[in-house]
Amino acid sequence: MGLTFEVFLAATLLIYLSFTHFHFKSYDLALIKEKKSVKLHLAEILSTEDLNDVFITNLKLSSDQRTLTKSILTDTNYLSDFVNTSNFEIVHPHSFVSPNSIQDFTNISNINQAPNFPLNEITSEYNFWRIYPEQIHLSWTENEFEMRVTWVTYIYLAGRLVYRSLICDDGNGATNWTEIETSTISFDEGNNMIRIQYIHTGVMKNIKDNCIYEYMVGNSWFWSDFYSFHGITPSYSRNNSFKKGGARLIIIGDWGIGIIGTFTNALLKEDIENRQIDGIIHLGDLAYDLQEDEGKNGDKFLNMIQPIAAKVPYMTIPGNHESSKNFTHYSTRFNMPINNANEGKGWFYSYNLGKAHFIMMNLEQYYLSWLGECIEPHINWLIEDLKEAQLNRDIRPWIIFMSHRPFYCSTNSSNCFRDVKKIKLIEEILYENKIDLVLQAHVHNYERDSPVYNNTNLSGPNDTEHYYYSPKAPIYIVNGNAGNYEAHNDQFTKLKEEWFIYGTVDYGYSRLIVFNETHLHFEMYSSEKNQEVDYFWIIK
Structure with a gap:
């Protein structure tokens, strides 16, 4: 035969x-x-x-x-x-x-x-x-x-x-x-x-x-x-901080294959051709959805990003749209770093790049009852990972946490008030460990907030609209505006919380640069306007 x-x-x-x-x-x-x-x-x-x-x-x-x-x-x-x-x-x-x-x-x-x-x-x-x-x-x-x-x-x-x-x-x-x-x-x-x-x-x-x-x-x-x-790759030990310069990352969330996603695709292709980028971080909700149309949506998405992802490492965490059949399509199509706690699935992991420690964590177990047994292993892993990161903070002072589900946001959706209570324990851990920046998606817009803890604005006396000086709590960013299948972004509430600083419903993505031990820069690009629409510095 x-x-x-x-x-x-x-x-x-x-x-x-x-x-x-x-x-x-x-x-x-x-x-x-x-x-x-x-x-x-x-x-x-x-x-x-x-x-x-x-x-x-x-x-x-x-x-x-x-x-x-x-x-x-x-x-x-x-x-x-x-x-x-x-x-x-x-x-x-x-x-x-x-x-x-x-x-x-x-x-x-x-x-x-x-x-x-x-x-x-x-x-x-x-x-x-x-x-x-x-x-x-x-x-x-x-x-x-x-x-x-x-x-x-x-x-x-x-x-x-x-x-x-x-x-x-x-x-x-x-x-x-x-x-x-x-x-x-x-x-x-x-x-x-x-x-x-x-x-x-x-x-x-x-x-x-x-x-x-x-x-x-x-x-x-x-x-x-x-x-x-x-050839930029992460380091995983104290002795190998070989990327002595900065870390340059593209941050993207909630990106599908629809017509709206083409705006971001076009700008991102141009970006990687003209500026050095160490990696691309996709904060969940890929393709809308990977398994749809007999898996063809996943095929189309991966072929769409191939001109980008074949040249720059494309790192991901799952969102709610990847949960079908216990995240089977996501886990099979995307090979992420494994560790002793994630059972080879790569749903949560961390790495060091330049002067920063990055944590990428799946929080879907807090929202899906059938994943409830995963909560304790996730929490234990996060606590141990942060213990090690704290020991190395003299050489990597920045700690950046990334998830799909948001902690703080400003729409009328339940994602921004009732559901946040489910991950309150995570917020406590992040605050206690002096996390510098939290990057989120899920909500389809871009939002930048003040340093926040327990729904309270903790801005410092020297902070300005675009500069944070040694913030006393994490700064929260919503970055879920790449272009979703619903063909629109989520509108903001008319009455904003005190910690709200800036938001836009433009489609786009962000760029994060950790320059050194004291300076971190973040900028958001509108793929519709083809221009920067927001930026900020964190200065230690």
């Missing part, structure tokens, strides 16, 4: 190739497509008659960087006897901006596999049994110096992951490729019908925070595009 299928597959592939005019020829997997223009990563090659004379014009590159880029280019094996080398374009460029690294790179690959097939992105109209990798996304693991990549195919072929450092800010250039086999699970994403997808996971190890890496995923026949990422 297996042999018969293999023969059928091989014959079908031959027919497919004959119709689409692709060659059984070994060539570089960074596919070259003939074009009238000649471009490499935003930089023009003005002469390709002799690669030794190739030079790149780009005002962003210094003379040293041009020399390095030229040396990288001359090492490539792009040239082929069936490609018109005087007229080509690399159709899948890198684009990664870093203040410490070269901004424009050349895709290089010496991975020759014969035969090689065209990339899915180029021939999407064929969508050959959806055998090409899709839904590609990065995430941090529970270990230092690691980056996980997860992707999906719809026919089972053993997954492969290849990666290497492309360039480092110490001047070191590209290294040899590392190839690893990946783990694969089958997942029936359907509700009323069987829809099997194969979820592949691989972990890149020995990642350095001063390097840019490139990778691709696939198997021996069908490969993804090349993607690049900055």
Whole structure:
């Protein structure tokens, strides 16, 4: 039976190739497509008659960087006897901006596999049994110096992951490729019908925070595009605060695949191309909902964020919209860090980045009776995690707590008054441990509040509208305005509490920067207006 299928597959592939005019020829997997223009990563090659004379014009590159880029280019094996080398374009460029690294790179690959097939992105109209990798996304693991990549195919072929450092800010250039086999699970994403997808996971190890890496995923026949990422990973011990600079994170919540979500998607794509971002934090309610339409909503969402999440670690916690079937779709599709308390599900976890300790916690057990038995393990884990964070506060003075459910908000919904009582114990723990900032979602708007404890405004005497000086209680932010399926955001109450400072119903997301031990900056962007609409500083 297996042999018969293999023969059928091989014959079908031959027919497919004959119709689409692709060659059984070994060539570089960074596919070259003939074009009238000649471009490499935003930089023009003005002469390709002799690669030794190739030079790149780009005002962003210094003379040293041009020399390095030229040396990288001359090492490539792009040239082929069936490609018109005087007229080509690399159709899948890198684009990664870093203040410490070269901004424009050349895709290089010496991975020759014969035969090689065209990339899915180029021939999407064929969508050959959806055998090409899709839904590609990065995430941090529970270990230092690691980056996980997860992707999906719809026919089972053993997954492969290849990666290497492309360039480092110490001047070191590209290294040899590392190839690893990946783990694969089958997942029936359907509700009323069987829809099997194969979820592949691989972990890149020995990642350095001063390097840019490139990778691709696939198997021996069908490969993804090349993607690049900055090697920033969390630390988990006192001795490894290796990210000495700041932490730069995008904060997003309640984001779906509907038309409203496209505003945020467009701005976020632009943002990651122009500013360095260490990670993206999604505070629950993904896709609306992952399991809907026989799981196709989840597929569409992960494919929508792939241009973003394949380049920047995409970290998540579940919200109420992920609770279906005991969070099965969420837990299967998103691999988050595990610990001794979360039973391998990644529903709550913490990590250190730069000068801050981040806690990401699922609070749905307080609202779903069938999860009541989870409350005690969650509380115990949080208390122990904060004990350790307090011991390290001399080197990581900031502690930031993130959840889907809000503690404080200003709408007429029960989310903002009756339900808050359910998580009062958590508020007590956060206050006692002098948490600096609490980031929340669930309510579909953006709201910034004063330092609050027990529904009381604890603003300091020197605080202003945009500056908090050594606050005496956590500052609470609602960040659930990315673009939900209801096609509108939640309106604010007419009468505001004393601790309310600013709110907007614009769709958008926020950006958090921990600069150092004393300064933290937060800004909110309206994806409708394409501009910043709020900001604040916390100064210790």
